[in-house]
Amino acid sequence: AQKVTQAQTEISVVEKEDVTLDCVYETRDTTYYLFWYKQPPSGELVFLIRRNSFDEQNEISGRYSWNFQKSTSSFNFTITASQVVDSAVYFCALSEAQAVDSNYQLIWGAGTKLIIKP
Amino acid sequence: GAVVSQHPSRVICKSGTSVKIECRSLDFQATTMFWYRQFPKQSLMLMATSNEGSKATYEQGVEKDKFLINHASLTLSTLTVTSAHPEDSSFYICSASPDISGNTIYFGEGSWLTVV
Numbered sequence: 001a002q003k004v005t006q007a008q009t010e011i012s013v014v015e016k017e018d019v020t021l022d023c024v025y026e027t028r029d030t031t032y033y034l035f036w037y038k039q040p041p042s043g044e045l046v047f048l049i050r051r052n053s054f055d056e057q058n059e060i061s062g063r064y065s066w067n068f069q070k071s072t073s074s075f076n077f078t079i080t081a082s083q084v085v086d087s088a089v090y091f092c093a094l095s096e097a098q099a100v101d102s103n104y105q106l107i108w109g110a111g112t113k114l115i116i117k118p
Numbered sequence: 119g120a121v122v123s124q125h126p127s128r129v130i131c132k133s134g135t136s137v138k139i140e141c142r143s144l145d146f147q148a149t150t151m152f153w154y155r156q157f158p159k160q161s162l163m164l165m166a167t168s169n170e171g172s173k174a175t176y177e178q179g180v181e182k183d184k185f186l187i188n189h190a191s192l193t194l195s196t197l198t199v200t201s202a203h204p205e206d207s208s209f210y211i212c213s214a215s216p217d218i219s220g221n222t223i224y225f226g227e228g229s230w231l232t233v234v
Contacts, residue, residue: 050222
């Protein structure tokens with residue numbers, strides 16, 4: 001069965017600290033996609049990254065970086081030099097590859113609330 | 119870029135009334151849209167898959183007669199909460215993808231529903 005686990009319910013750090021949000025997934029498929037979304041207090045979902053299962057290269061985008069480890073089924077997200085504006089709930093999600101004419105679905109983790117204190 | 123728009127962003131309605139939430143894909147066609155519900159401090163829960171020109175597919179435990187979904191065109195899906203009750207108060211969000219694979223998924227801004 002597919003499952004996404006974000007074990008950290010809430011993380012609180014002081015501004016400028018680095019912080020890593022964990023995401024562990026379960027899937028039987030060999031082809032799948034992993035996502036991270038940010039949800040600020042206003043509610044909208046902000047897309048951060050999509051990674052397919054065949055691309056294990058780590059990715060860096062500014063202060064954001066992602067560590068994809070298939071061996072441990074993890075797709076962790078690190079924010080370096082955190083800022084107050086990074087405060088939000090972050091969701092990790094999994095999408096299994098479907099047949100071309102099938103519907104796609106996202107399986108969501110529970111989310112991690114990140115609080116950055118000034 | 120592709121955008122999915124939801125309307126209204128916030129709505130307050132009286133208990134017993136019905137309220138409609140619209141989800142539009144602004145510059146792409148979407149044969150499939152998804153409706154999610156999010157309770158406070160919880161993750162998103164998939165309610166139903168909206169299919170253009172056919173009936174929506176509801177997730178287990180979601181009342182199809184209460185949450186009516188209509189996907190009348192390739193750019194518009196609507197969710198109607200019928201005979202709303204305070205427990206229906208929640209954040210509702212839709213998503214759509216311009217490609218069949220769903221590799222690129224766009225979310226609407228979400229709609230806050232408060233039933234008083």
